[in-house]
Amino acid sequence: MKCSIVKNKNTNYLRLEIRNKIFKFSPIWLIEHSSDITIRDKQTNQLLIEAAELDLNLKINKFKINKSILSISFSNNSKHNYNINDLIAPKEYPKKTLWNSSLKKIPQYNFKKFNQKLLKDVLNAVDEYGFCLIKNMPTTKNGIHALTKHIGPIKETNWGNIADIKNIKKAYDLTMTERALENHTDNPYRFPTQGYIFLHCIKNSDVGGENTLADGFNIAKQIKSKNIEMFNILKSFKTFFQYKDKDTILENYCSLIETDYEDNIVQVRYNNRTEIIPYDDLCEINKYTEARSKFWKLIKSKVNNITIKQTSGDMIIMDNYRVLHGRSKYKDIKNQRYFRQGYLDRDILQSRLKTLAQ
Ligand SMILES: [Fe+2]
Known part of the structure; x- marks a missing residue:
């Protein structure tokens, strides 16, 4: 696994290379996905901040990885922890079995x-x-x-x-x-x-x-x-x-x-x-x-x-x-x-x- 901070115009992003896949996370996206109690309500899982008011020039200052936990410090002095597996989890699609007249068994x-x-x-x-x-x-x-x-x-x-x-x-x-x-x-x-x-x-x-x-x-x-x-x-x-x-x-x-x-x-x-x-x-x-x-x-x-x-x-x-x-x-x-x-x-x-x- 390789992780780095990459400059991008007035801000930057976190580049994560894992199992031959590259993921790029913007600072704002990361803040919105923090499970910190100041960001997201534990009970309802709803955002407690107005994310649209986050500084568009927000930056990632530094990061640290300990096993599967990624800790990131941002330029607004906040610090958030992420489980890397959650960040890279693929989108799950419900199983669809397509059929026609040859369908063997009606459910x-x-x-x-x-x-x-x-x-x-x-x-x-x-x-x-x-x-x-x-x-x-x-x-x-x-x-x-x-x-x-x-x-x-x-x-x-x-x-x-x-x-x-x-x-x-x-x-x-x-x-x-x-x-x-x-x-x-x-x-x-x-x-x-x-x-x-x-x-x-x-x-x-x-x-x-x-x-x-x-x-x-x-x-x-x-x-x-x-x-x-x-x-x-x-x-x-x-x-x-x-x-x-x-x-x-x-x-x-x-x-x-x-x-x-x-x-x-x-x-x-x-x-x-x-x-x-x-x-x-x-x-x-x-x-x-x-x-x-x-x-x-x-x-x-x-x-x-x-x-x-x-x-x-x-x-x-x-x-x-x-x-x-x-x-x-x-x-x-x-x-x-x-x-x-x-x-x-x-x-x-x-x-x-x-x-x-x-
Ligand atoms: Fe009908």
Whole structure:
């Protein structure tokens, strides 16, 4: 391990060479990462200083290394200690298993065996695969709560808390008809879009009504590796989604593929029923519609889809930022098909997942 102070304009930085990797730490960054009780509150881990007011010309005066502890003296007369392993720890990404129709085993759990370990396994599966199936949920009207009460509150929307999915005469959404539903993600017209869908079957139709699921991350990755130009169009073109009824107007300008600052795919959207492409330069529109058409072909391709026919007591949890879902049309002479659906916000489920991992 080699460590040195390097001059940089009016300030300097600490250069650390360790295991053939070079790290460069600015004095301000180091102060903000100090766990000293004058800098960060022990209980909340929140900053106690206004870091934006630190002197931009702050310098590192000297350092000392004792085993894995790095002690640094700064030009503002403060001194802070760091564990070197903490400073160089790589960013951890949650494990994502991408899948298509060749997925060997659907992640499946039995609610009758519910305990904290099963809850952890369920949430891990949703995080890793983007979905899972839970058998033997209560078939009562609000049976979803039997599980969600251990995770967090159902998201209230303009449709209420847990919503009915059944064939009704005055459908306010195409889900409320016997019509097939093409693969889509839910409600891209909301900002933020709801993170997770809990789709609970109280009774299915005898004929039809199977669910289709496609891994949007896998599809987006295929596009990225085969046609980067098309991928860039899908992530940069801001299309428009809208939902309107007499009491509600929900609107959102957003792209079909969302990436983070390291270009990792973090969200896919597809909901042609509620899309209204905004007016744009003809060339941009042509590029977008061509890319969307190819994206759609992959979304509906048999190779990318799995099918699940839910029976009474089955609940599918889906990551609405990743998995596209659809439904085949159904025939239900006695109109008995009855599903219930609830949403959970992304932060709520992710928080529960992280607290269970502690
Ligand atoms: Fe849906």
